[in-house]
Amino acid sequence: MGVTRRSFLKASGLGYLALEAGSAVAWAGSTISTNDRIRVGVIGCRNKGYNVLREILRTGRAVCLGMCDVDDEVLQRRAAELKKDTGQSPKLYVDFRKMLENPEIDAVIVGSPDHWHCLHAVYAMEAGKDVYVEKPLANSIHECNLIAAAAARYGRVVQVGQQQRSGDVWNGLMDYLKSGALGGLRRVNCWANFAYGAGAPKVPDSAVPEGVDFRLWLGPAPDRTFNASRFHGNWRHFWDYGGGLMTDWGVHLLDMALWAKEVTHEPTKVTGFGMNLSGLDRARETYDTQSVLYQMDDFLIQWQQNGGIERGPYGKSYGVEYVCDKGTVVADREDWTLYVEGKEGETEQAYAFKRRSGRSDMELHANNFIDCVLSRDKPNCSVGLGRNVALYAHFGNLLARTASGSLEWNASRQQFLSNAAANSLIVPEYHRGWKLPVV
Ligand SMILES: NC(=O)c1ccc[n+]([C@@H]2O[C@H](COP(=O)([O-])OP(=O)(O)OC[C@H]3O[C@@H](n4cnc5c(N)ncnc54)[C@H](O)[C@@H]3O)[C@@H](O)[C@H]2O)c1
Structure with missing residues:
Protein backbone atom coordinates (compact mmCIF):
# COMPACT_ATOMS: atom_id res chain seq x y z
CA MET A 1 0.00 0.00 0.00
CA GLY A 2 1.30 3.44 -0.87
CA VAL A 3 2.02 6.26 1.49
CA THR A 4 -0.74 8.30 -0.10
CA ARG A 5 -3.60 6.17 1.16
CA ARG A 6 -2.01 5.91 4.56
CA SER A 7 -1.60 9.66 4.70
CA PHE A 8 -5.22 10.02 3.70
CA LEU A 9 -6.32 7.79 6.53
CA LYS A 10 -4.35 9.83 8.99
CA ALA A 11 -5.47 13.17 7.62
CA SER A 12 -9.09 12.01 7.69
CA GLY A 13 -8.85 11.62 11.43
CA LEU A 14 -10.70 8.34 11.01
CA GLY A 15 -7.65 6.20 11.36
CA TYR A 16 -6.98 2.77 10.05
CA LEU A 17 -9.43 -0.05 9.61
CA ALA A 18 -9.20 -3.20 11.63
CA LEU A 19 -8.26 -6.05 9.35
CA GLU A 20 -8.43 -9.75 9.86
CA ALA A 21 -5.57 -11.73 8.37
CA GLY A 22 -6.34 -12.69 4.82
CA SER A 23 -9.20 -10.23 4.42
CA ALA A 24 -9.55 -7.05 2.42
CA VAL A 25 -11.76 -4.10 3.24
CA ALA A 26 -13.22 -1.47 0.98
CA TRP A 27 -12.26 1.99 2.19
CA ALA A 28 -12.79 5.32 0.55
CA GLY A 29 -13.20 3.76 -2.84
CA SER A 30 -10.08 1.62 -2.61
CA THR A 31 -9.08 -1.68 -1.11
CA ILE A 32 -6.56 -2.05 1.67
CA SER A 33 -4.55 -5.22 1.43
CA THR A 34 -3.80 -7.10 4.62
CA ASN A 35 -0.18 -7.13 3.51
CA ASP A 36 -0.13 -3.59 4.75
CA ARG A 37 1.97 -3.37 7.89
CA ILE A 38 2.22 -0.73 10.55
CA ARG A 39 5.53 1.06 10.11
CA VAL A 40 7.29 1.66 13.38
CA GLY A 41 10.29 3.52 14.70
CA VAL A 42 11.95 3.03 18.08
CA ILE A 43 13.64 5.61 20.32
CA GLY A 44 16.05 4.04 22.83
CA CYS A 45 17.26 0.61 21.72
CA ARG A 46 19.51 -0.75 24.45
CA ASN A 47 17.11 -2.78 26.54
CA LYS A 48 13.34 -2.44 26.79
CA GLY A 49 12.85 -0.39 23.63
CA TYR A 50 14.42 -3.16 21.56
CA ASN A 51 12.46 -5.82 23.43
CA VAL A 52 9.19 -4.02 22.61
CA LEU A 53 10.26 -3.62 18.98
CA ARG A 54 10.87 -7.36 18.70
CA GLU A 55 7.48 -8.17 20.17
CA ILE A 56 5.77 -5.73 17.83
CA LEU A 57 7.54 -7.21 14.81
CA ARG A 58 6.65 -10.71 15.98
CA THR A 59 2.98 -9.83 15.56
CA GLY A 60 3.69 -10.10 11.83
CA ARG A 61 1.74 -6.88 11.36
CA ALA A 62 4.55 -4.33 11.63
CA VAL A 63 7.81 -3.41 9.94
CA CYS A 64 10.62 -1.29 11.37
CA LEU A 65 11.54 1.85 9.41
CA GLY A 66 13.64 3.66 12.00
CA MET A 67 15.88 3.02 14.99
CA CYS A 68 17.17 5.89 17.11
CA ASP A 69 19.71 5.93 19.91
CA VAL A 70 22.24 8.44 21.20
CA ASP A 71 24.80 5.67 21.77
CA ASP A 72 26.25 4.54 18.45
CA GLU A 73 27.51 1.24 19.87
CA VAL A 74 23.97 0.35 21.00
CA LEU A 75 22.46 1.50 17.71
CA GLN A 76 24.85 -0.48 15.50
CA ARG A 77 24.64 -3.58 17.67
CA ARG A 78 20.84 -3.62 17.76
CA ALA A 79 20.59 -2.83 14.04
CA ALA A 80 22.88 -5.77 13.24
CA GLU A 81 20.82 -8.02 15.49
CA LEU A 82 17.60 -6.94 13.83
CA LYS A 83 19.07 -7.51 10.37
CA LYS A 84 20.23 -11.00 11.37
CA ASP A 85 16.94 -11.99 12.97
CA THR A 86 14.42 -10.37 10.63
CA GLY A 87 16.30 -9.22 7.52
CA GLN A 88 15.06 -5.66 8.15
CA SER A 89 17.40 -2.66 7.75
CA PRO A 90 15.70 0.43 9.15
CA LYS A 91 17.24 3.85 8.82
CA LEU A 92 19.38 4.73 11.84
CA TYR A 93 19.15 8.02 13.71
CA VAL A 94 20.91 9.75 16.59
CA ASP A 95 18.46 12.65 16.82
CA PHE A 96 14.86 11.52 17.34
CA ARG A 97 13.56 14.72 15.73
CA LYS A 98 14.97 13.57 12.39
CA MET A 99 13.24 10.22 12.70
CA LEU A 100 9.93 11.87 13.55
CA GLU A 101 10.16 13.88 10.31
CA ASN A 102 9.69 10.65 8.35
CA PRO A 103 6.00 10.72 7.32
CA GLU A 104 6.06 7.00 6.54
CA ILE A 105 6.44 6.07 10.20
CA ASP A 106 3.02 5.36 11.72
CA ALA A 107 3.93 4.49 15.29
CA VAL A 108 6.83 5.14 17.64
CA ILE A 109 8.11 3.03 20.52
CA VAL A 110 9.54 5.16 23.34
CA GLY A 111 12.14 3.06 25.16
CA SER A 112 14.30 5.91 26.48
CA PRO A 113 14.94 6.70 30.18
CA ASP A 114 11.96 8.21 32.02
CA HIS A 115 13.16 11.83 31.83
CA TRP A 116 12.80 11.71 28.05
CA HIS A 117 9.34 10.12 27.80
CA CYS A 118 7.40 13.39 27.73
CA LEU A 119 9.37 15.02 24.90
CA HIS A 120 9.63 11.82 22.88
CA ALA A 121 5.97 10.88 23.23
CA VAL A 122 4.50 14.37 22.75
CA TYR A 123 6.69 15.21 19.75
CA ALA A 124 5.83 11.83 18.20
CA MET A 125 2.11 12.48 18.62
CA GLU A 126 2.48 16.02 17.30
CA ALA A 127 4.09 14.47 14.22
CA GLY A 128 1.00 12.26 13.78
CA LYS A 129 2.40 9.01 15.19
CA ASP A 130 0.74 6.57 17.54
CA VAL A 131 2.89 5.75 20.55
CA TYR A 132 3.89 2.76 22.66
CA VAL A 133 5.57 4.49 25.60
CA GLU A 134 7.39 2.62 28.30
CA LYS A 135 6.40 2.99 31.92
CA PRO A 136 6.31 5.01 34.08
CA LEU A 137 4.43 7.32 31.73
CA ALA A 138 6.80 10.17 32.65
CA ASN A 139 9.18 11.34 35.34
CA SER A 140 6.89 13.95 36.94
CA ILE A 141 3.19 14.63 37.48
CA HIS A 142 3.13 17.53 35.02
CA GLU A 143 4.85 15.56 32.25
CA CYS A 144 2.30 12.75 32.71
CA ASN A 145 -0.45 15.33 32.28
CA LEU A 146 1.16 16.67 29.11
CA ILE A 147 1.34 13.23 27.49
CA ALA A 148 -2.31 12.55 28.32
CA ALA A 149 -3.31 15.96 26.96
CA ALA A 150 -1.33 15.38 23.76
CA ALA A 151 -3.03 12.01 23.18
CA ALA A 152 -6.41 13.71 23.43
CA ARG A 153 -5.43 16.72 21.35
CA TYR A 154 -3.82 14.79 18.51
CA GLY A 155 -6.20 11.82 18.64
CA ARG A 156 -3.38 9.28 18.87
CA VAL A 157 -3.44 5.74 20.20
CA VAL A 158 -1.16 5.38 23.22
CA GLN A 159 -0.25 2.08 24.85
CA VAL A 160 1.72 2.39 28.10
CA GLY A 161 4.27 -0.37 28.68
CA GLN A 162 2.53 -1.94 31.68
CA GLN A 163 2.20 -5.29 29.97
CA GLN A 164 0.51 -6.96 32.96
CA ARG A 165 -2.71 -5.24 31.81
CA SER A 166 -2.73 -7.64 28.84
CA GLY A 358 0.63 -19.77 26.73
CA ARG A 359 1.39 -16.31 25.36
CA SER A 360 3.54 -13.90 27.37
CA ASP A 361 2.27 -10.60 28.73
CA MET A 362 4.57 -8.81 26.30
CA GLU A 363 3.32 -10.72 23.28
CA LEU A 364 -0.28 -9.99 24.22
CA HIS A 365 0.45 -6.33 24.97
CA ALA A 366 2.26 -5.77 21.66
CA ASN A 367 -0.58 -7.42 19.75
CA ASN A 368 -3.10 -5.30 21.60
CA PHE A 369 -1.19 -2.18 20.54
CA ILE A 370 -1.26 -3.16 16.88
CA ASP A 371 -4.96 -4.11 17.15
CA CYS A 372 -5.67 -0.63 18.52
CA VAL A 373 -3.54 1.20 15.96
CA LEU A 374 -5.74 -0.49 13.37
CA SER A 375 -9.10 -0.15 15.14
CA ARG A 376 -8.45 3.15 16.98
CA ASP A 377 -9.79 1.51 20.15
CA LYS A 378 -8.31 2.27 23.57
CA PRO A 379 -5.39 -0.06 24.36
CA ASN A 380 -5.36 -2.28 27.44
CA CYS A 381 -3.06 0.17 29.23
CA SER A 382 -4.44 3.47 27.97
CA VAL A 383 -2.72 6.75 28.60
CA GLY A 384 -5.34 7.48 31.27
CA LEU A 385 -4.53 4.32 33.21
CA GLY A 386 -0.79 4.86 32.77
CA ARG A 387 -1.05 8.44 33.94
N1 LIG B 1 7.72 -2.66 30.91
C1 LIG B 1 8.75 -3.20 31.50
O1 LIG B 1 8.68 -4.31 32.04
C2 LIG B 1 10.08 -2.48 31.48
C3 LIG B 1 11.26 -3.17 31.75
C4 LIG B 1 12.47 -2.45 31.69
C5 LIG B 1 12.46 -1.09 31.40
N2 LIG B 1 11.28 -0.45 31.17
C6 LIG B 1 11.26 1.00 30.86
O2 LIG B 1 11.88 1.21 29.60
C7 LIG B 1 12.56 2.46 29.59
C8 LIG B 1 14.03 2.22 29.20
O3 LIG B 1 14.63 1.42 30.20
P1 LIG B 1 15.92 0.55 29.85
O4 LIG B 1 16.11 -0.42 30.94
O5 LIG B 1 15.78 0.05 28.46
O6 LIG B 1 17.04 1.70 29.89
P2 LIG B 1 18.50 1.67 29.20
O7 LIG B 1 19.29 2.72 29.86
O8 LIG B 1 19.02 0.28 29.18
O9 LIG B 1 18.20 2.04 27.68
C9 LIG B 1 17.75 3.32 27.30
C10 LIG B 1 18.29 3.62 25.91
O10 LIG B 1 17.78 4.91 25.52
C11 LIG B 1 18.84 5.61 24.88
N3 LIG B 1 18.56 7.05 24.91
C12 LIG B 1 18.69 7.92 25.94
N4 LIG B 1 18.33 9.15 25.54
C13 LIG B 1 17.97 9.05 24.25
C14 LIG B 1 17.51 10.00 23.28
N5 LIG B 1 17.35 11.30 23.57
N6 LIG B 1 17.25 9.56 22.03
C15 LIG B 1 17.43 8.25 21.70
N7 LIG B 1 17.86 7.32 22.57
C16 LIG B 1 18.11 7.72 23.84
C17 LIG B 1 20.08 5.19 25.65
O11 LIG B 1 21.27 5.46 24.94
C18 LIG B 1 19.82 3.71 25.85
O12 LIG B 1 20.30 2.97 24.76
C19 LIG B 1 12.38 3.05 30.97
O13 LIG B 1 11.32 3.95 30.97
C20 LIG B 1 12.05 1.85 31.84
O14 LIG B 1 11.27 2.17 32.97
C21 LIG B 1 10.10 -1.12 31.20
Missing part, protein backbone atom coordinates in the same frame (compact mmCIF):
# COMPACT_ATOMS: atom_id res chain seq x y z
CA GLY A 167 -1.51 -10.74 30.67
CA ASP A 168 -3.45 -13.94 31.31
CA VAL A 169 -2.55 -14.26 34.99
CA TRP A 170 -3.77 -10.80 35.93
CA ASN A 171 -6.85 -10.81 33.71
CA GLY A 172 -7.90 -14.16 35.17
CA LEU A 173 -7.25 -12.95 38.68
CA MET A 174 -9.23 -9.74 38.20
CA ASP A 175 -12.22 -11.77 36.96
CA TYR A 176 -11.96 -13.97 40.03
CA LEU A 177 -11.64 -11.09 42.52
CA LYS A 178 -14.54 -9.25 40.94
CA SER A 179 -16.76 -12.36 41.00
CA GLY A 180 -17.19 -11.77 44.72
CA ALA A 181 -16.21 -15.35 45.59
CA LEU A 182 -13.86 -14.06 48.27
CA GLY A 183 -16.18 -11.43 49.70
CA GLY A 184 -14.90 -7.92 50.25
CA LEU A 185 -11.39 -6.87 49.28
CA ARG A 186 -10.10 -4.74 52.11
CA ARG A 187 -6.38 -4.40 51.55
CA VAL A 188 -3.79 -4.84 48.80
CA ASN A 189 -0.11 -5.14 49.71
CA CYS A 190 2.46 -4.69 46.94
CA TRP A 191 6.18 -5.21 47.40
CA ALA A 192 9.36 -5.08 45.35
CA ASN A 193 12.65 -6.29 46.83
CA PHE A 194 15.46 -6.19 44.32
CA ALA A 195 19.23 -6.09 44.63
CA TYR A 196 19.50 -3.47 41.89
CA GLY A 197 17.24 -1.15 43.89
CA ALA A 198 20.19 -0.13 46.07
CA GLY A 199 21.90 1.47 43.06
CA ALA A 200 25.06 0.64 41.12
CA PRO A 201 28.51 0.53 42.74
CA LYS A 202 30.07 3.99 42.89
CA VAL A 203 32.65 4.79 40.21
CA PRO A 204 34.53 8.02 39.47
CA ASP A 205 33.41 10.42 36.74
CA SER A 206 35.03 9.61 33.42
CA ALA A 207 35.22 10.73 29.80
CA VAL A 208 32.09 10.31 27.73
CA PRO A 209 32.40 6.99 25.88
CA GLU A 210 33.15 7.28 22.17
CA GLY A 211 30.05 7.38 20.04
CA VAL A 212 27.77 8.66 22.82
CA ASP A 213 25.98 11.99 22.36
CA PHE A 214 25.83 12.65 26.08
CA ARG A 215 24.15 16.05 25.77
CA LEU A 216 21.33 14.39 23.89
CA TRP A 217 21.18 11.67 26.54
CA LEU A 218 20.86 14.32 29.27
CA GLY A 219 18.26 16.22 27.24
CA PRO A 220 16.11 18.32 29.57
CA ALA A 221 18.02 17.17 32.69
CA PRO A 222 20.70 19.36 34.33
CA ASP A 223 24.30 19.35 33.07
CA ARG A 224 26.55 16.67 34.59
CA THR A 225 29.93 15.21 33.94
CA PHE A 226 29.69 11.65 32.70
CA ASN A 227 29.47 8.89 35.27
CA ALA A 228 28.76 5.28 34.31
CA SER A 229 26.77 4.74 37.51
CA ARG A 230 24.23 7.30 36.39
CA PHE A 231 24.14 6.16 32.76
CA HIS A 232 22.67 3.12 30.93
CA GLY A 233 20.26 1.29 33.20
CA ASN A 234 21.66 2.97 36.33
CA TRP A 235 19.86 6.30 35.73
CA ARG A 236 16.88 4.79 37.58
CA HIS A 237 18.30 5.78 40.95
CA PHE A 238 18.60 9.53 40.28
CA TRP A 239 15.67 11.96 40.48
CA ASP A 240 16.68 13.82 37.32
CA TYR A 241 16.04 10.70 35.23
CA GLY A 242 13.91 8.23 37.22
CA GLY A 243 12.26 7.33 40.49
CA GLY A 244 13.92 4.15 41.81
CA LEU A 245 11.91 1.03 42.62
CA MET A 246 8.94 3.22 43.57
CA THR A 247 8.23 4.14 39.96
CA ASP A 248 10.13 1.32 38.21
CA TRP A 249 8.09 -1.48 39.82
CA GLY A 250 5.51 0.66 41.58
CA VAL A 251 3.55 1.41 38.43
CA HIS A 252 3.38 -2.29 37.52
CA LEU A 253 2.22 -3.50 40.93
CA LEU A 254 0.14 -0.59 42.22
CA ASP A 255 -1.73 -0.82 38.93
CA MET A 256 -2.77 -4.36 39.91
CA ALA A 257 -4.21 -2.94 43.13
CA LEU A 258 -6.15 -0.19 41.33
CA TRP A 259 -7.43 -2.60 38.69
CA ALA A 260 -8.95 -4.90 41.33
CA LYS A 261 -11.49 -2.18 42.16
CA GLU A 262 -11.45 -0.44 38.75
CA VAL A 263 -10.05 2.71 40.38
CA THR A 264 -9.54 5.44 37.80
CA HIS A 265 -9.30 8.45 40.08
CA GLU A 266 -6.12 10.13 41.22
CA PRO A 267 -4.68 9.44 44.65
CA THR A 268 -6.21 11.50 47.43
CA LYS A 269 -4.61 10.80 50.83
CA VAL A 270 -1.19 9.20 51.03
CA THR A 271 1.19 8.61 53.89
CA GLY A 272 4.68 7.14 53.92
CA PHE A 273 8.42 7.37 54.36
CA GLY A 274 11.63 6.66 52.47
CA MET A 275 14.91 5.89 54.21
CA ASN A 276 18.35 4.53 53.45
CA LEU A 277 18.83 1.58 55.75
CA SER A 278 20.70 -1.03 53.72
CA GLY A 279 24.15 0.25 54.65
CA LEU A 280 25.14 -0.14 51.01
CA ASP A 281 27.20 2.83 49.83
CA ARG A 282 25.92 2.91 46.26
CA ALA A 283 25.31 5.48 43.54
CA ARG A 284 21.75 6.60 44.21
CA GLU A 285 19.50 9.42 45.33
CA THR A 286 16.39 7.24 45.55
CA TYR A 287 15.67 5.31 48.75
CA ASP A 288 16.59 1.70 49.37
CA THR A 289 13.79 1.29 51.91
CA GLN A 290 10.36 2.82 51.43
CA SER A 291 6.74 2.34 52.57
CA VAL A 292 3.62 4.08 51.33
CA LEU A 293 -0.01 3.71 52.40
CA TYR A 294 -2.84 4.89 50.16
CA GLN A 295 -6.25 5.56 51.64
CA MET A 296 -8.85 4.54 49.06
CA ASP A 297 -12.64 4.86 49.30
CA ASP A 298 -13.22 1.36 50.64
CA PHE A 299 -9.84 -0.32 50.92
CA LEU A 300 -6.16 0.31 51.64
CA ILE A 301 -3.20 -0.09 49.33
CA GLN A 302 0.26 -0.55 50.78
CA TRP A 303 3.59 -0.33 48.98
CA GLN A 304 6.93 -1.61 50.28
CA GLN A 305 10.32 -1.63 48.62
CA ASN A 306 13.63 -2.99 49.86
CA GLY A 307 16.54 -2.34 47.53
CA GLY A 308 19.63 -4.47 47.98
CA ILE A 309 17.80 -7.65 48.96
CA GLU A 310 15.81 -10.18 46.97
CA ARG A 311 13.75 -12.10 49.52
CA GLY A 312 10.18 -11.09 50.26
CA PRO A 313 6.83 -12.28 51.63
CA TYR A 314 5.70 -15.74 50.43
CA GLY A 315 9.25 -16.30 49.15
CA LYS A 316 8.72 -13.80 46.36
CA SER A 317 11.00 -10.86 45.59
CA TYR A 318 7.97 -9.00 44.27
CA GLY A 319 4.26 -9.65 44.45
CA VAL A 320 0.77 -8.47 45.20
CA GLU A 321 -1.28 -9.75 48.13
CA TYR A 322 -5.06 -9.26 48.03
CA VAL A 323 -6.57 -9.57 51.51
CA CYS A 324 -10.26 -10.46 51.24
CA ASP A 325 -12.84 -11.55 53.82
CA LYS A 326 -12.84 -15.21 52.76
CA GLY A 327 -9.27 -15.63 51.67
CA THR A 328 -6.02 -14.05 50.58
CA VAL A 329 -4.69 -14.22 47.05
CA VAL A 330 -0.99 -13.82 46.36
CA ALA A 331 0.04 -13.10 42.79
CA ASP A 332 3.08 -12.54 40.66
CA ARG A 333 3.59 -12.56 36.90
CA GLU A 334 3.68 -16.33 36.71
CA ASP A 335 0.72 -17.43 38.78
CA TRP A 336 -1.51 -16.78 41.75
CA THR A 337 -2.39 -18.76 44.82
CA LEU A 338 -5.41 -18.63 47.09
CA TYR A 339 -5.03 -19.09 50.86
CA VAL A 340 -8.50 -19.95 52.09
CA GLU A 341 -9.57 -18.18 55.29
CA GLY A 342 -10.14 -20.58 58.18
CA LYS A 343 -8.92 -23.62 56.29
CA GLU A 344 -5.29 -23.86 57.07
CA GLY A 345 -3.58 -26.38 54.89
CA GLU A 346 -6.33 -26.27 52.34
CA THR A 347 -5.24 -24.08 49.54
CA GLU A 348 -3.37 -23.00 47.68
CA GLN A 349 -2.09 -24.54 44.53
CA ALA A 350 -5.44 -26.28 44.14
CA TYR A 351 -6.92 -22.91 43.37
CA ALA A 352 -4.00 -21.51 41.48
CA PHE A 353 -4.73 -20.11 38.10
CA LYS A 354 -2.95 -21.60 35.15
CA ARG A 355 -2.05 -19.56 32.15
CA ARG A 356 -4.55 -20.15 29.39
CA SER A 357 -3.01 -18.93 26.18
CA ASN A 388 -3.16 7.55 36.95
CA VAL A 389 -0.88 4.89 38.37
CA ALA A 390 2.20 6.99 37.63
CA LEU A 391 0.71 9.63 39.94
CA TYR A 392 0.31 7.02 42.71
CA ALA A 393 3.98 6.12 42.32
CA HIS A 394 5.19 9.71 42.11
CA PHE A 395 3.24 10.60 45.26
CA GLY A 396 5.24 7.95 47.12
CA ASN A 397 8.49 9.54 46.04
CA LEU A 398 7.29 13.08 46.73
CA LEU A 399 6.34 12.02 50.25
CA ALA A 400 9.79 10.64 50.85
CA ARG A 401 11.71 13.46 49.17
CA THR A 402 9.90 16.16 51.13
CA ALA A 403 9.74 14.10 54.35
CA SER A 404 6.13 15.24 54.58
CA GLY A 405 4.77 12.15 56.33
CA SER A 406 1.46 12.58 54.51
CA LEU A 407 0.08 14.32 51.44
CA GLU A 408 -3.41 15.36 50.40
CA TRP A 409 -4.17 16.08 46.77
CA ASN A 410 -6.59 18.54 45.23
CA ALA A 411 -7.23 16.92 41.86
CA SER A 412 -9.12 19.83 40.34
CA ARG A 413 -6.27 22.23 41.12
CA GLN A 414 -3.55 19.62 40.54
CA GLN A 415 -1.87 20.76 43.74
CA PHE A 416 -1.07 19.30 47.14
CA LEU A 417 -2.85 20.91 50.07
CA SER A 418 -0.57 23.13 52.18
CA ASN A 419 2.68 21.63 50.98
CA ALA A 420 4.90 24.04 49.07
CA ALA A 421 7.81 21.60 48.94
CA ALA A 422 5.77 18.87 47.24
CA ASN A 423 4.07 21.39 44.94
CA SER A 424 7.48 22.66 43.81
CA LEU A 425 8.24 19.18 42.40
CA ILE A 426 5.10 18.79 40.28
CA VAL A 427 6.55 20.60 37.25
CA PRO A 428 10.16 19.77 36.37
CA GLU A 429 12.69 22.39 35.36
CA TYR A 430 14.00 21.81 31.83
CA HIS A 431 17.57 22.70 30.92
CA ARG A 432 19.85 23.65 28.05
CA GLY A 433 17.21 24.94 25.69
CA TRP A 434 14.68 22.10 26.07
CA LYS A 435 11.20 23.36 26.85
CA LEU A 436 8.21 21.57 28.31
CA PRO A 437 5.95 20.91 25.33
CA VAL A 438 2.94 23.16 24.96
CA VAL A 439 -0.14 21.04 24.34
